[in-house]
Amino acid sequence: MGNFALNFASSRRCILLLLVSIFVQGGEGSIGVNYGTMASDLPPPAKVAHFLLESTIINRVRLFDTNPDILRAFAHTGIAVTITIPNDQIPHLTKIRSAQQWLKTNVQPHIPATNIVRILVGNEVLSTTNKLFITGLVPAMQALHNALVDASWDRQIKVSTPHSLGILSSSTPPSSGKFRQGYDIHVLKPLLTFLQSTNSPFMVNPYPYFGYSPETLDFALFRPNPGVLDGNTKMLYTNMLDAQLDAVFSAMKLVGFEDLEIVIAETGWPSQGDPAQVGVDAQSAEDYNRNLIQHVTSGYGTPLMPNRTFETFVFSLFNENLKPGPTPERNFGLFRPDMTPTYNVGVLRHTASSTTPKNSGPGPVPVLAPASPPQSRGGKLWCLPKKGADPEALQKNIDYVCGLGLNCGPIKQGGLCFMPNTVRAHAAYAMNVYFQAMGRKDSDCDFEQTGATTAVDPSYGKCKY
Numbered sequence: 001m002g003n004f005a006l007n008f009a010s011s012r013r014c015i016l017l018l019l020v021s022i023f024v025q026g027g028e029g030s031i032g033v034n035y036g037t038m039a040s041d042l043p044p045p046a047k048v049a050h051f052l053l054e055s056t057i058i059n060r061v062r063l064f065d066t067n068p069d070i071l072r073a074f075a076h077t078g079i080a081v082t083i084t085i086p087n088d089q090i091p092h093l094t095k096i097r098s099a100q101q102w103l104k105t106n107v108q109p110h111i112p113a114t115n116i117v118r119i120l121v122g123n124e125v126l127s128t129t130n131k132l133f134i135t136g137l138v139p140a141m142q143a144l145h146n147a148l149v150d151a152s153w154d155r156q157i158k159v160s161t162p163h164s165l166g167i168l169s170s171s172t173p174p175s176s177g178k179f180r181q182g183y184d185i186h187v188l189k190p191l192l193t194f195l196q197s198t199n200s201p202f203m204v205n206p207y208p209y210f211g212y213s214p215e216t217l218d219f220a221l222f223r224p225n226p227g228v229l230d231g232n233t234k235m236l237y238t239n240m241l242d243a244q245l246d247a248v249f250s251a252m253k254l255v256g257f258e259d260l261e262i263v264i265a266e267t268g269w270p271s272q273g274d275p276a277q278v279g280v281d282a283q284s285a286e287d288y289n290r291n292l293i294q295h296v297t298s299g300y301g302t303p304l305m306p307n308r309t310f311e312t313f314v315f316s317l318f319n320e321n322l323k324p325g326p327t328p329e330r331n332f333g334l335f336r337p338d339m340t341p342t343y344n345v346g347v348l349r350h351t352a353s354s355t356t357p358k359n360s361g362p363g364p365v366p367v368l369a370p371a372s373p374p375q376s377r378g379g380k381l382w383c384l385p386k387k388g389a390d391p392e393a394l395q396k397n398i399d400y401v402c403g404l405g406l407n408c409g410p411i412k413q414g415g416l417c418f419m420p421n422t423v424r425a426h427a428a429y430a431m432n433v434y435f436q437a438m439g440r441k442d443s444d445c446d447f448e449q450t451g452a453t454t455a456v457d458p459s460y461g462k463c464k465y
Contacts (some may be wrong), residue, residue, distance in 0.1 A: 003427035004084025021300040029295050033058060033334060033347065034266060035151070039126040039320040041337040048317075051079050051339050053420060059460040062313070064123065073343075075239035078420030080461070082118035083107075085144075088124050091136045096150075096256065103151060115419065116157055123199040124164040124205065126183055137161060138190045145198055151248050160195060162265035165244060167239075168251055173230035174237065174304065177247030178254055185255075185402060190258040198345035201311070202257075204248050205266040208240035209288070209328075216240065217279040221269075222291030235303035241267070241292065244303040249304050262305075267292065268315030269389050270328035271342050280328055289314055290336070293345060314345075325403035348382075350357035381453045382465055383435030383445035384428045393450045394427035406437060428458060 010167035011193065043051070045067075053059045064068055074081055083106065085093065093099050107116060122143050125133050141159050148154040165171070165189065169180040179188050195202055212220035219225045220240045227236045228243065237243045245262065254257055273280025292312065301308035304458035319333035319342065333342055342349070385394055402408035410417035411426040431451050438444040445451045459465045 009204070019401060021432040030295065030311040031347070032060065032265075032311065034268070034313060034316035034332070035061065036316045036318060036320045036332075038155065039318060039321045039337060040242065040322055042318055043337065044322075046071045049077055049079070052079060053422075054424070055339075055349055057349050057458065057460065058347060058455070062118070062120070067069040068109070070117075071110045071114050074115075075110065076421065077423075078115060078425070080115050080117040082120060083116060084120040085140075087122040087125055087128060087133050089132070090125070090130050092120075094136050094143055096143050096146055097146040098148065099140070102144070103147050103153075107153075107157070108311075109149075110152075114382050118158050118160065120203070121159060121161045123162050124166075125161060126180075126187065127164045127166045134187060134373075138187065138194060141194055149454075154198075158198060160200045160203050160263075161191070162205055164205050165248070167204075168247055169456070170411060171244065171247035172230055173228075174243045175230050175235075175244035177250035177396065179251045184251075189255050192252065192255065192260060196257060196260055201261040201263040202246075202248075203253065203263045203265040206241060206244040206248075207242070207267055209238065210271050211284075212279065214278045215282075219286060221279070221287045223287065230303070233303070237303060239291075239294070239295070243309070246302050246304040249302070264296065264310050264312040266313050266315050268332045270331045271332040271333075271415060272331040274327045274329055277328070282343050286345060287330075289345045294423040307362075314457060327400045327423055346456075349458070380454060380456055381455055383432045383437075383451050384454055385424055385447075386433065386452050388451055389424075389427075389450040390427060391423045392407070393421050393448065397427050397447050397450065398423070398430045401434045404434075406430075406433050429463075430464065432458070 007168035040047075042290050058082040059078070060270055061074060061083070062084070064084040065086060071081065073084070073105070080349075089102075093102055096264045107119075110116060121137060121144065122133065125137050125333055128134070141161065145154060145159045148157055167179055167183060170176050170178045178184070185397075192202065194200075215385070217223075219228065219238075222239045222241075224404065225238065227238045237246075248262060249258065252260060252262075268287040270280055271282040271285040292314065296310040296312045299307060299309055314334065316332045316334070318335055318337055319331050321330055323329045334345060335341055385397075398408075398411075408430055409415055411429045412418060417425075417429045431445065435445045435451075435453075442453065445453050457465065
């Protein structure tokens, strides 16, 4: 295999990053999907918000600006929203009064209806080499955090900033990773100190796509390959992403911050390329993103960071026909503008199984017994409303289940599953509570033909089904 590649990709503006919570044995990880807006054929924000809420298991969204139309579109959905301050605004936000005014203009009008959870100060700021932006980065982050404290929003809303892997001067082998001289002590160490003190993550944008060659394609796509040995640690790397992440970890450890959470702010693979490009097609894109999701949520971690999951943002939600540059730049999308999948990586919400159990409805409550998976299915099942189920029928399901004395606390106001505050979301939780308590028989998920089983865990964030 060749050298471990770094991502020096340029900043992507006008992008939304969407998070979907994926739960697997061994750990909990959050998967982000970038929702770019550089296109002439995208659906309106309200339609996108509805699609994400009703048709996918995506429950977080990140904007690369503070577009008020998009913020309003996500109001009352419960989807967690991250907003971003453009790089050129950084020098104007280094003082507390300016930061307070920015919050008053861009945040206050939208909360609590819109669930804003994170503010990002710029994107790949160090890669701009703009001294005004770079010297203002940490002071602006501190001013914004102090303004959040003054408004009593600091527990709900965190402050961070994403970096390209260009912040590293060395990455091969991963154990030798180090930050660029000058940035390490004067910018990154104060930034890491701030993140640690405010319980915020260090965010990076690793892209194996920008560093692969035909010889390292399998290594980049998580496909079977001989691997690459780190001569210092004698650890074997079987994919390029782990190597990139461990290079970042080694650099952080060198300056004393090995315990700080790392978030993958952008990564992805295009489904269409220019002529003669090897490995740029729909199958390669599906392999990368599907394997990525499985890997970062598996709990295996990396050679230097074992037993960890990583909050990860896949680039991107839609193909974007107005993006400049080569063909791949316009073809990173998981979905086409009409919201049909370019390929399937498992983020669609499957609300019904292929066979619908028949029953007149839930009967009298038997003595509760320990739930066990049905023998005919192999693996755990959950019960969810069918797509298109009547809201009045779903409300009756909620009333029935909660009236039996089963635990509906999580969908009451203040509960972990209260948001999104919709009949469908609350019915999904209540119907599944009944289904699990009754022993997971198909007939216990009928609810007068409004429910059906799924093998996809609908859990999200701290809301566990």
